[in-house]
Amino acid sequence: MYLQKKLQKLLKPLVQPFFAVLIGIITGAVAIAIVGEPILDTYIVMWNGAFGNFYFLTSTLARATPILLVGLGVALAFRAGVFNLGGEGQMVLGAVSAALAALYFPGPPAVKLVAALIAGMLAGGLWALLAGWMESRFKVQLLISTLLMNYVAILFASYLVAEPFQDRSGSAALAQTPMIEQGAWLPKLFTGMSVHMGFVIAVFCALLLVIILRFTTSGYEVKMLGLNPFFAEYGGVNKVKVLLLSMFFSGALAGLAGTVEVLGTQYRYVDGFLTAPGFAWTGLMAALLANSNPLGTAVAAILLAALQTGAMGMERNTEVPLEVASVIQAVLILFVSAKFTINWWKLRKKEGDVSGTV
Amino acid sequence: MELFDYSLFVSAIRMVSPILLAALGGALCARVGIFNVGLEGLILAGAFSAIVGNHFTENIFLAVLSGVAMSVVVSLVFGVATIHLKSNPIVAGIAINFLMLGLTTFALRAIFDVKGAYYDKDMAGLPKVHIPFLEDIPVIGKLISGHSPLVYVAFIAAVVLYIFLYRTVTGFRLLAVGKNPAAARSLGLKVTTLQYGAVILSGVLCGLAGAQLSLGQVTMFTEGMTAGRGFIALVATMLGQSHPIGIIGSSMLFGLMDALSIRLQGFSMPTQFTAMLPYVITILAMFFLKDRGTDSLAGQQSSR
Numbered sequence: 315m316y317l318q319k320k321l322q323k324l325l326k327p328l329v330q331p332f333f334a335v336l337i338g339i340i341t342g343a344v345a346i347a348i349v350g351e352p353i354l355d356t357y358i359v360m361w362n363g364a365f366g367n368f369y370f371l372t373s374t375l376a377r378a379t380p381i382l383l384v385g386l387g388v389a390l391a392f393r394a395g396v397f398n399l400g401g402e403g404q405m406v407l408g409a410v411s412a413a414l415a416a417l418y419f420p421g422p423p424a425v426k427l428v429a430a431l432i433a434g435m436l437a438g439g440l441w442a443l444l445a446g447w448m449e450s451r452f453k454v455q456l457l458i459s460t461l462l463m464n465y466v467a468i469l470f471a472s473y474l475v476a477e478p479f480q481d482r483s484g485s486a487a488l489a490q491t492p493m494i495e496q497g498a499w500l501p502k503l504f505t506g507m508s509v510h511m512g513f514v515i516a517v518f519c520a521l522l523l524v525i526i527l528r529f530t531t532s533g534y535e536v537k538m539l540g541l542n543p544f545f546a547e548y549g550g551v552n553k554v555k556v557l558l559l560s561m562f563f564s565g566a567l568a569g570l571a572g573t574v575e576v577l578g579t580q581y582r583y584v585d586g587f588l589t590a591p592g593f594a595w596t597g598l599m600a601a602l603l604a605n606s607n608p609l610g611t612a613v614a615a616i617l618l619a620a621l622q623t624g625a626m627g628m629e630r631n632t633e634v635p636l637e638v639a640s641v642i643q644a645v646l647i648l649f650v651s652a653k654f655t656i657n658w659w660k661l662r663k664k665e666g667d668v669s670g671t672v
Numbered sequence: 673m674e675l676f677d678y679s680l681f682v683s684a685i686r687m688v689s690p691i692l693l694a695a696l697g698g699a700l701c702a703r704v705g706i707f708n709v710g711l712e713g714l715i716l717a718g719a720f721s722a723i724v725g726n727h728f729t730e731n732i733f734l735a736v737l738s739g740v741a742m743s744v745v746v747s748l749v750f751g752v753a754t755i756h757l758k759s760n761p762i763v764a765g766i767a768i769n770f771l772m773l774g775l776t777t778f779a780l781r782a783i784f785d786v787k788g789a790y791y792d793k794d795m796a797g798l799p800k801v802h803i804p805f806l807e808d809i810p811v812i813g814k815l816i817s818g819h820s821p822l823v824y825v826a827f828i829a830a831v832v833l834y835i836f837l838y839r840t841v842t843g844f845r846l847l848a849v850g851k852n853p854a855a856a857r858s859l860g861l862k863v864t865t866l867q868y869g870a871v872i873l874s875g876v877l878c879g880l881a882g883a884q885l886s887l888g889q890v891t892m893f894t895e896g897m898t899a900g901r902g903f904i905a906l907v908a909t910m911l912g913q914s915h916p917i918g919i920i921g922s923s924m925l926f927g928l929m930d931a932l933s934i935r936l937q938g939f940s941m942p943t944q945f946t947a948m949l950p951y952v953i954t955i956l957a958m959f960f961l962k963d964r965g966t967d968s969l970a971g972q973q974s975s976r
Contacts, residue, residue, distance in 0.1 A: 345778060345782075348782060349782055397762060399766075448955075448958075448959075452959050453961075454955070454958045454959060454961075455910075455958065457709070457762065458903055458906060458907060458958065459955055459958060461900065461903050462900060462903060462904075462907075462951045462954055462955050463951075463955065464900075465899070465900055465947075465948065465951040466948050466951050466952060466955075469944040469945070469947050469948045470944065470948070472944050473942050473944035473945065476942070476944070477942060595770065598766075599770070602763060635778060635781035635782065637774060637777045637778035637780075637781055638778060639774075640770070640773065640774030640777065640778065641771070641774040641775055641778050643770065643774065644767060644770035644771035644772075644773070644774045644775070645771065647763070647766070647767040647770060647771075648749070648753065648764065648767035648768070648771060
């Protein structure tokens, strides 16, 4: 009996994501059926596209890297009780600052690399801090301000690489910066594979966040603020300070996501290379799916990345468009948010007295 | 070319209508105590379905109707999630936005087999309404006359909503639900029904907003064509303090900024900066909000 209870306790948090994934798969099946392809075969093609061989596996991990970092940032903000929808803008500003630092910071390549990492995190962090400051000082709703600031940041970065810092060496005038010198690149983990040092950095950040949230006073303050701001204030937590710090590091993580993409994959800032694949939004979904648990966010980020790389493989080999992946993702979130299973149980329990006082 | 001229205000009135319609929908939800972040997704659903309806029926009325119908269906999903399953409205709203962004891009591929945007030159957009006598008045004439029907619907909807909320019994009940659901329930009001009603009505309004977006000026659909308008509308709702007449004012401001942002492109300014204008103004406007809604820190406790 004891074992059964223990098992139940262990499995209970998994029931919700399990149902969500199940519904996601069913929705995907419906979408595939609408296009008129065999469902099971398509899913097998999808699985192979994500994990089929070592090359695809590393591609999945490479794609998971920025998603994981943004997801951690969002999770940290969630823990402090605020919705940071500005991951995309923070990421883009981080990326463009990192690229510029790596290009123009004086010194040997290793110094440029460090400068780029710091600049990227600082830019993302400060952009998020601005939203946090507007919230705490002027009560400008963070949820909306961070979202609107995305557009400002993306357009500004686009201006930077289209006008003053554009790469004019090539023949085609693309909106991108010149290439960073090779010494300042983040090394690849395996030669010929796309996964790079950034993935190690991301996993390290996830572990660090676990430790901070679980074992340090500031981590405890963040959680307390998120769970009950009034009690936190009563307990002597400096609400504004904790909020601002959480937002800064939340943005810094998003900035780092953009930075490692620049230093590990593209080696320059290309207009739209972070926004088109929707890294930031996938990161937000990963954090939501994992209920803001850092390690859970890491797992969810890899799963969502696998869904996307799998969908690309699917598009190469079948007639199904890769947008199926985004449909499945959104359904996942909707059902995770709806606390579907739990409420269903509650409704059943209350069936008798539902029309009385609620 | 002048910065402020007559045609700027004419185009501003055209730009106002999607924001105004959506903001009214947001206000209805706010009045029953639901913070509807899903406006963006609802507008997108409406915009896409309106194009699909236009493509298949070649009837502009049916096109608008299909936009509205789709938007209502999506708003019902949102309603079930927030009212029935008691999920956090913010998470559910964001999920709706994602879902519609994904579904419309998917359907764009599945139905029209195109990526990015769908445009068909044979497709007829919304007609322009010429009001017989008003049209001939020198200055105001062109300002008032010659817009798509949905522009007029938007302004009429605001007035109707005002009358509904403040002059009818059902309207008062709706307001009561938003003020204090428990007290409203103890009076015997059907709180859930009223909330569903508000959510569905906001679906209708957002569907109209979407139809105006995709059929109003140029008849086309592009991926994510709402570009944050749902959120701008949300700010318009808050700035107008969920009062229909206030919302007309705040929407006019944002519509004017939209028009100005397009107008500024004609000047020697980087397009990136002109495109920023509506967002920057919206953020600045939030500093002046009196009714700040719920404090984000206090309001989102149940999000985890």
